[in-house]
Amino acid sequence: MTATADVSAAWQAYQRMRLQLNGRINRELSRSTGLSEADFDILFLLEQSQEGTMRSIALRCGLEWEKSRLSHQLRRMAQRGLITKAAGAVIELTDRGREQIAAARACHEAAVRRYFGDVLTPDQLATLTAISDRVVSRLTQDREHSGQ
Amino acid sequence: MTATADVSAAWQAYQRMRLQLNGRINRELSRSTGLSEADFDILFLLEQSQEGTMRSIALRCGLEWEKSRLSHQLRRMAQRGLITKAAGAVIELTDRGREQIAAARACHEAAVRRYFGDVLTPDQLATLTAISDRVVSRLTQDREHSGQ
DNA sequence: TATCAACGGTTGATGTATCAACCCGCGAGG
DNA sequence: CCTCGCGGGTTGATACATCAACCGTTGATA
Numbered sequence: 255m256t257a258t259a260d261v262s263a264a265w266q267a268y269q270r271m272r273l274q275l276n277g278r279i280n281r282e283l284s285r286s287t288g289l290s291e292a293d294f295d296i297l298f299l300l301e302q303s304q305e306g307t308m309r310s311i312a313l314r315c316g317l318e319w320e321k322s323r324l325s326h327q328l329r330r331m332a333q334r335g336l337i338t339k340a341a342g343a344v345i346e347l348t349d350r351g352r353e354q355i356a357a358a359r360a361c362h363e364a365a366v367r368r369y370f371g372d373v374l375t376p377d378q379l380a381t382l383t384a385i386s387d388r389v390v391s392r393l394t395q396d397r398e399h400s401g402q
Numbered sequence: 403m404t405a406t407a408d409v410s411a412a413w414q415a416y417q418r419m420r421l422q423l424n425g426r427i428n429r430e431l432s433r434s435t436g437l438s439e440a441d442f443d444i445l446f447l448l449e450q451s452q453e454g455t456m457r458s459i460a461l462r463c464g465l466e467w468e469k470s471r472l473s474h475q476l477r478r479m480a481q482r483g484l485i486t487k488a489a490g491a492v493i494e495l496t497d498r499g500r501e502q503i504a505a506a507r508a509c510h511e512a513a514v515r516r517y518f519g520d521v522l523t524p525d526q527l528a529t530l531t532a533i534s535d536r537v538v539s540r541l542t543q544d545r546e547h548s549g550q
Numbered sequence: 551t552a553t554c555a556a557c558g559g560t561t562g563a564t565g566t567a568t569c570a571a572c573c574c575g576c577g578a579g580g
Numbered sequence: 581c582c583t584c585g586c587g588g589g590t591t592g593a594t595a596c597a598t599c600a601a602c603c604g605t606t607g608a609t610a
Contacts, residue, residue, distance in 0.1 A: 256519060256520075256522075256524050256527065258519075260524060260528070261514070261518070261519030261527060263527075263531055264522075264527040264530050264534075265518060265519070267531045267534035268531075270538050271534035271537045271538050272420055274466075274541050275537055275538075276420070366409070366413055368540075369537060369540055370413060371412075373537060373540045374412075374533060374537070376404050376408060378532070378536075379404065379409060379412040380408070380412070381533075382415065382416055383412045383416075384526070385419070385530055386412075386416050386418060386419035387415055388522065389422075389423055389521060390418050390422055392517055392521045393422050
């Protein structure tokens with residue numbers, strides 16, 4: 255039986271890492287490219303797909319976002335000229351969007367490596383992957399609590 | 403040298419856990435107590451301290467929040483009657499706030515245990531703590547990039 | 551003493567997240 | 581053929597996060 259103190263220590267340490275790590279990466283991304291994490295995630299998925307087009311529903315499944323969240327975000331990104339909305343709920347990457355995600359990807363990868371990949375051992379990385387998979391599978395398992 | 407693929411796999415798994423785990427816990431907290439994560443964090447700190455009072459600056463240091471964020475949040479919480487603002491930037495827990503944080507703490511602890519503590523081995527918890535400390539210390543080390 | 555810089559705190563503007571309500575097209579069952 | 585429900589998408593309201601600009605006090609220095 256795991257002691258409460260150990261769980262609590264791990265939780266607190268994890269919270270600290272979560273807040274600071276993602277804060278730092280997002281700040282660097284925003285400062286050097288003007289893109290938010292939300293922008294980045296969407297553009298990244300779009301760039302992955304050939305032709306740079308995806309249906310809304312595919313984005314939603316890939317990101318596991320709520321539909322209203324995606325709708326609001328796509329509207330703002332279309333206003334900024336990063337994407338365009340075509341018929342049939344098809345979202346298309348613009349040239350401007352393509353430039354930005356290319357630059358942002360480099361910045362993001364560098365930050366992830368600098369603050370995460372480079373400071374952890376292969377063992378730690380493997381354990382973190384296992385931990386994450388375990389927690390996610392637990393969450394998926396009792397989806398009934400989720401309300402979503 | 404750690405392979406790029408391993409870093410990337412660990413990063414993606416971690417991101418999934420981060421998004422889903424915190425999303426679930428916050429949703430349960432909000433549904434069953436009406437408190438957001440921000441509310442919870444502040445009330446938790448206030449409850450810790452004897453008398454349920456703290457100076458703004460102490461809250462800011464404890465939470466590592468930006469000053470404007472704290473100011474906005476305290477204003478909203480005062481409007482909802484969870485706290486009161488006294489002279490000298492002193493924040494005081496109200497009776498209503500005390501009730502809510504007590505209920506919320508139980509709910510939060512149960513959720514952390516259910517989705518996190520109960521599904522990980524002592525070894526995994528210890529490794530996660532080590533990972534978190536390592537990453538946080540790396541972040542603290544080159545604070546110059548932070549902009550904050 | 552006068553000034554200035556630093557710091558704690560507030561405010562307003564903007565972007566982001568979530569919930570609820572709504573619109574619409576479509577297929578199942580009457 | 582009807583209609584009813586479901587799912588994809590939009591919209592509006594509200595809460596939260598972040599940035600920049602501002603206000604007051606305080607302490608160091610010219």
